[in-house]
Amino acid sequence: MSDDLWILGIHMTKFGKHPDLDLVDLAGQAALAALDDGGVDMRQVQVLAAGNLLGGAGSIGQAVQKQIGQTGIPVYNVANACATGATALRTVCMAIKAGEADTGLAVGVEKLSGAGLLGARPRTEQEGEWKRSGRFGAVQPTDGFIGTESMAGVFAQVGMEYGHRYGGTDFELFARISEKNHAHSTLNPLAAYSKRMSLEQIMGDVMIAYPNTRPMCSANCDGAAAAVVVSDAKLRTLDPDQRRRAVRIRASVLTTDPWEEACQVLPNVNTLTRNAATQAYEQAGVGPDDLDLVELHDCFATAELVHYDNLMLCEQGGAVDFFNSGAPWRDGRMPVNVSGGLQSKGHPIAATGIANVWEVATHLRGEAGPRQIEGARVGLAHVIGLGSACGVHILEKAAA
């Protein structure tokens, strides 16, 4: 018997528009489907962690319980920016590791169809006399006057800074990363958008924040994902069929951004990701070369580039060469975002951190259909939320 935890059941709803389903419907459906997938029901679940970032649902976990089973178990409602889903999963893992539960359920849900630019708040007209407010003592909102608060702009600078440091980046390179993910999405029936886009279409689309055009930005959509996690001891008591499809969680890591010069000016999404990856590889006892696929947080095309480096899929400074070698394409040496990534699969924020794990788990189970990465044994799922929080999970196929 080991300390390892297992994903027993996991589910991701179709990402896209769900006008007739609210947050609770979507989360409830995902949770029930994850329980069904694992062959368990709410009576076995001893801890629930749930996340919804922007829906204002309040206690989403309790709302979900009202739909799928009010069994009186503890609920942890979590919020951690774009790492909310991964945080829910990690919370359940901690509870099981601590010995307080042997079976837990993590759920993440978001409804963002039709949502505009994230991170940007509408301005209010100045009336009367100047008055200072906020921690910079500003007389007006600073967005647009002292840099940008739009996510597209922040992550554009993240990619540009990498280019400044190591060279080799230009508009077309970032657009080609997006071209890859849109091409991958054509094989994913659950993706919000599954149309192949040419480089010309991507570069010619509406510019949001140079060098990110609209298709190079994560797609706002509705969706939910849920996972059932069990301890190794619990797994041993279950049927062979359940055990055969269980996916081993080799590492579950959450980090925040350590202080560095400039982090107050432009969020540093690099160091906390590198730290999370380092810890995860150590926990899992594997290295980047052992990975068969990676789902990383491509909230913008400019972000995907830096995370090749941060997750150590290439040598330091080598992300451009790594991409140009064809490695992250689905037929390459290190397939990245074969789901289509956030740019085409979509990014229902609190669902994303579990949906990425679902994608990896589905390949490890050999159940990914036409987009299956053949023989996948080990995979990594990464998310990052500004603020910042980074979640990394490394998963391994069950031994036959």
Added chain:
Amino acid sequence: MADQIPFVDYLVLGDEPHLVARECVGCGARYFDRRVACAACGTRDFAAVPVPRTGEVRAFTIVTFAAPGVPVPFVAALVDCDGTSVRGNLVGVDPDPEHVHLGMKVALTTYVTGTDAAGVDAVNYGFAPVGG
């Protein structure tokens, strides 16, 4: 002549407008916003230090799509002012990738963003290209 006030409290106007950082007396970490303690070392005391007025563009984006009411396009940048990173807009340069470059040398400049009911101008900072 209209009165003027700085757009943010870390901008000092006058003959040589410049930024002032709150520098941790323990480790030298610099902050532009109000802090309770240093995020790097925990020291609770800060000293005001002037920030060099010239620097180099380390990252930028040209924002063409922003929240309602935010004038676009504009160039948002991370400027390295001799070791102190500063967030600001690039001004006095066409907001297109032919004119804005990584590594570009820039200097702090100021401009009026608006006038309030009492006739007071709010003066903001930006960075403009210097030299060739």
